[in-house]
Amino acid sequence: MQITFWGVRGSYPVPGAATVRYGGQTSCVEVRAAAGEALIVDAGTGMRALGNKLLQEATQAQHHHVLLSHVHWDHIQGLPFFSPVYIAGTRVSIYALLTAADELHQVIGGITRHEFFPMSLEAVPAQFEFHQVEPGVDFDIGAFHVMPIALNHPFGSVGYRVDADGSSWAYIADTAPFDRVLHKQHFLAGPEALSEDDRLALGAMRDALILRLQGVDTVVYDTHFTEEEYRRFPHYGHSTPDQALEICVAARVRRLVLYHHAPSHGDDQMDRLAAEYLRKGAGVGVEVLTSFEGMTLPIGPDAERQLA
């Protein structure tokens, strides 16, 4: 199995000279099994370039499977620009955490309402199917075994552990850490005091995450903030590289990939963060890489064989 990053930015796309090397498009990762089967995780703006590549490669209309962490704009905005959907015969299965698949249909359809986009979902030639996922309830998509994991983000978010070809990786975005703020179904103007139940809920979420990450080769993690930024915005629903590293050490993960970079983090700052956390990770036995647009990672343990 291997993964390729098509969008690594958080919140909104950031053009310009400061993002040329790490990339400015938002969340989108392509997953490939050894036999060629594909999965897409998140439908941020990086999905446009992925769609153009898939369309070039394809000899016939495909069935695309898209796992969504949640439906904030930066994770779904690429869908209307995913060129395969304009080819008749294309099928798109979308998986997300919502109370019902029907609601998901409305939410995804909502981004192409006439106010927002010239062509409605119903008018698009591709056929869409919607699937509700539930943390703790595993499912299979072809060669991939998918395990949804509850995360701590405003109005809910879900991570995924994906196993295939005897290797595994996990996508943990978007999430806040599991100590200071418990995100629920309302707007937070600032951190709210935690009740005893909130603390228990956070502890249970962290335990379940670590349990699911046991033995995973590579973890892609929301590390939007620096420590200093997190202290100012602990209620925004994102983590830092230190918080991600702490989880990976607890779960004995081999490799951590920093992901969902803040829009304000230019290439030079990303270089410094990459170097700092490569060093910090080495100190605790975790290889820390920093994702950039176009990066392809073979997923262990049989990485060498797949590369060949």
Next chain:
Amino acid sequence: MKIRFWGVRGSFAMTGRDFLRYGGNTTSVELVTDAGERLLIDLGTGATELAKQLMAAEFGGGKGKLPILLTHTHLDHIQGLPFFTPFFIKGNEIRILGANPTLGSSLEATLQNQLSPHYSPLNGLENLAAGVSIEAITAGEAIAVPGFEILTAAVPHGSMWTTAYRITADGKTVAYLSDVEYPSIDAPLESALALARDADLVIHDAMHADHDYELRRGWGHSPARAGVVVAEQAGAKKLALFHHSPDATDDMIDEVVARTAARSAVPVFAAAEGSYLEV
């Protein structure tokens, strides 16, 4: 009056080396009068860059006032709204003016929907700390904004209508005609010509290179040539090609400008992200 293009790209924000000279941010244009009054048109991703500058000045302290005109609510024109940081500071007063969407619903309902809890943790306009007023306008009527005289017109954009603006201040006039496609390139609508009449600068949709247009006729956008016809017939002094296609790299835009200018009686340039220009 000065103008600054913060976003000139249509449809989709483009990143990377091929889009550095003209810029990859979606539409957002700032106008500033000699007295310092400010007006913003559209809230594409370019607005997030302007936001940094505003926050370093009076908007950071909650003392900013800003009117924003929207041409319509397609995402590339409002994508920057949830990340326009002056909205998060109490005391700032921000007006958003635009027509209700053509096919029903209201401007306010549409922006609320953009910030609905599914799509945004902001969970609604009411959670923006600044004073925000959403003001539905009727295209065709004049708008009162301190420091600026503004005329409006509805122009066709595929199956819907967008609002075009004629903005005058300090004795200079800018016409903003983004997201428009006329039934015939050679015969632009009288309403568009009226807005552009004798303007110092016409900013015009130029999504398509002329040779790419035939395949994309009816999609709601103009070829570069359409702006030339408007500027020439309206007696405008200068034309800015605008709303560049996401597929148009810097080199491709250079080529479009060269070809367009060769057939234009009005000086032509391609709008680019950059510094303040005197109108």
